[in-house]
Amino acid sequence: MTMSSIKIECVLRENCHCGESPVWEEASNSLLFVDIPAKKVCRWDSLSKQVQRVTLDAPVSSVALRQSGDYVATVGTKFCALNWEDQSAVVLATVDKEKKNNRFNDGKVDPAGRYFAGTMAEETAPAVLERRQGSLYSLFPDHHVEKYFDQVDISNGLDWSMDHKIFYYIDSLSYSVDAFDYDLQTGKISNRRSVYKLEKEEQIPDGMCIDVEGKLWVACYNGGRVIRLDPETGKRLQTVKLPVDKTTSCCFGGKDYSEMYVTCARDGLDSKGLLQQPEAGGIFKITGLGVKGIPPYPYTG
Numbered sequence: 001m002t003m004s005s006i007k008i009e010c011v012l013r014e015n016c017h018c019g020e021s022p023v024w025e026e027a028s029n030s031l032l033f034v035d036i037p038a039k040k041v042c043r044w045d046s047l048s049k050q051v052q053r054v055t056l057d058a059p060v061s062s063v064a065l066r067q068s069g070d071y072v073a074t075v076g077t078k079f080c081a082l083n084w085e086d087q088s089a090v091v092l093a094t095v096d097k098e099k100k101n102n103r104f105n106d107g108k109v110d111p112a113g114r115y116f117a118g119t120m121a122e123e124t125a126p127a128v129l130e131r132r133q134g135s136l137y138s139l140f141p142d143h144h145v146e147k148y149f150d151q152v153d154i155s156n157g158l159d160w161s162m163d164h165k166i167f168y169y170i171d172s173l174s175y176s177v178d179a180f181d182y183d184l185q186t187g188k189i190s191n192r193r194s195v196y197k198l199e200k201e202e203q204i205p206d207g208m209c210i211d212v213e214g215k216l217w218v219a220c221y222n223g224g225r226v227i228r229l230d231p232e233t234g235k236r237l238q239t240v241k242l243p244v245d246k247t248t249s250c251c252f253g254g255k256d257y258s259e260m261y262v263t264c265a266r267d268g269l270d271s272k273g274l275l276q277q278p279e280a281g282g283i284f285k286i287t288g289l290g291v292k293g294i295p296p297y298p299y300t301g
């Protein structure tokens with residue numbers, strides 16, 4: 001008989017305004033993540049517990065590994081290459097040029113090395129924004145950009161099925177986790193459908209990752225939890241609550257990708273909330289889930 005003994009620990013009190021886009025970098029035993037409004041990319045070394053930070057000149061909403069070394073990131077409305085050593089960002093492509101109030105939000109690399117990321121109007125308060133201003137894009141390895149669809153409210157979590165035939169996607173204000181058929185060869189998506197509708201107490205779906213069993217883990221903003229979903233049956237399999245309300249995203253990492261890392265936000269909490277949740281904006285590690293994740297795919301351009 002196996003006993004589940006889930007442990008949740010704040011491993012870094014970073015006080016992120018809005019922590020997002022956790023990515024495990026196996027080569028450095030580190031967790032990368034961003035603080036969007038602080039315009040920061042952080043790299044936390046899980047062995048030394050030290051953090052390195054790079055500050056950019058616009059909100060940075062996602063970061064990803066790059067096959068040739070270093071990283072790529074979405075900064076403002078630009079896909080950028082990030083040089084960690086000299087802290088510079090080189091623009092690879094710009095989107096939404098006519099939408100001055102837009103910025104990128106969540107992004108992730110597909111199994112073929114394309115960098116997917118969507119946009120949204122800038123928020124005046126968490127989840128308060130001009131609606132339907134966002135679009136979903138991907139940056140191909142040759143640096144050209146393809147647009148998939150527009151009319152997005154808050155482009156958020158994304159991942160691909162283990163067989164690479166399905167693309168999962170969250171537009172937060174739809175309160176739905178959606179699936180598309182995915183053509184890995186061309187990067188094209190089709191046949192959108194909902195695989196899970198959030199329940200009221202689960203609040204707003206935000207970042208997402210898949211585990212080796214093909215189940216989806218969704219961070220619930222304002223819900224203080226991550227939920228595990230079976231996209232085939234549409235059922236929730238598990239709820240893991242955290243001691244902070246504004247959980248934003250999750251990824252697997254650590255030894256054999258057996259640990260889960262969760263980001264969260266401080267922004268949107270009042271002074272009482274901040275007193276009750278002193279670890280808000282920190283990085284959480286969940287162990288004992290009994291399921292592993294998969295390594296992040298690097299951008300191949």
Ligand SMILES: O=C(O)[C@H](O)[C@@H](O)[C@H](O)[C@H](O)CO
Pocket residue numbers: 018020036105106123125126127128154155156172204205206207221248
């Ligand atoms: O983290 C993100 O994805 C957005 O940039 C955030 O602003 C929140 O998610 C949003 O406010 C709630 O949906």
Ligand SMILES: [Zn+2]
Pocket residue numbers: 020105106156157206207248249
């Ligand atoms: Zn998000």
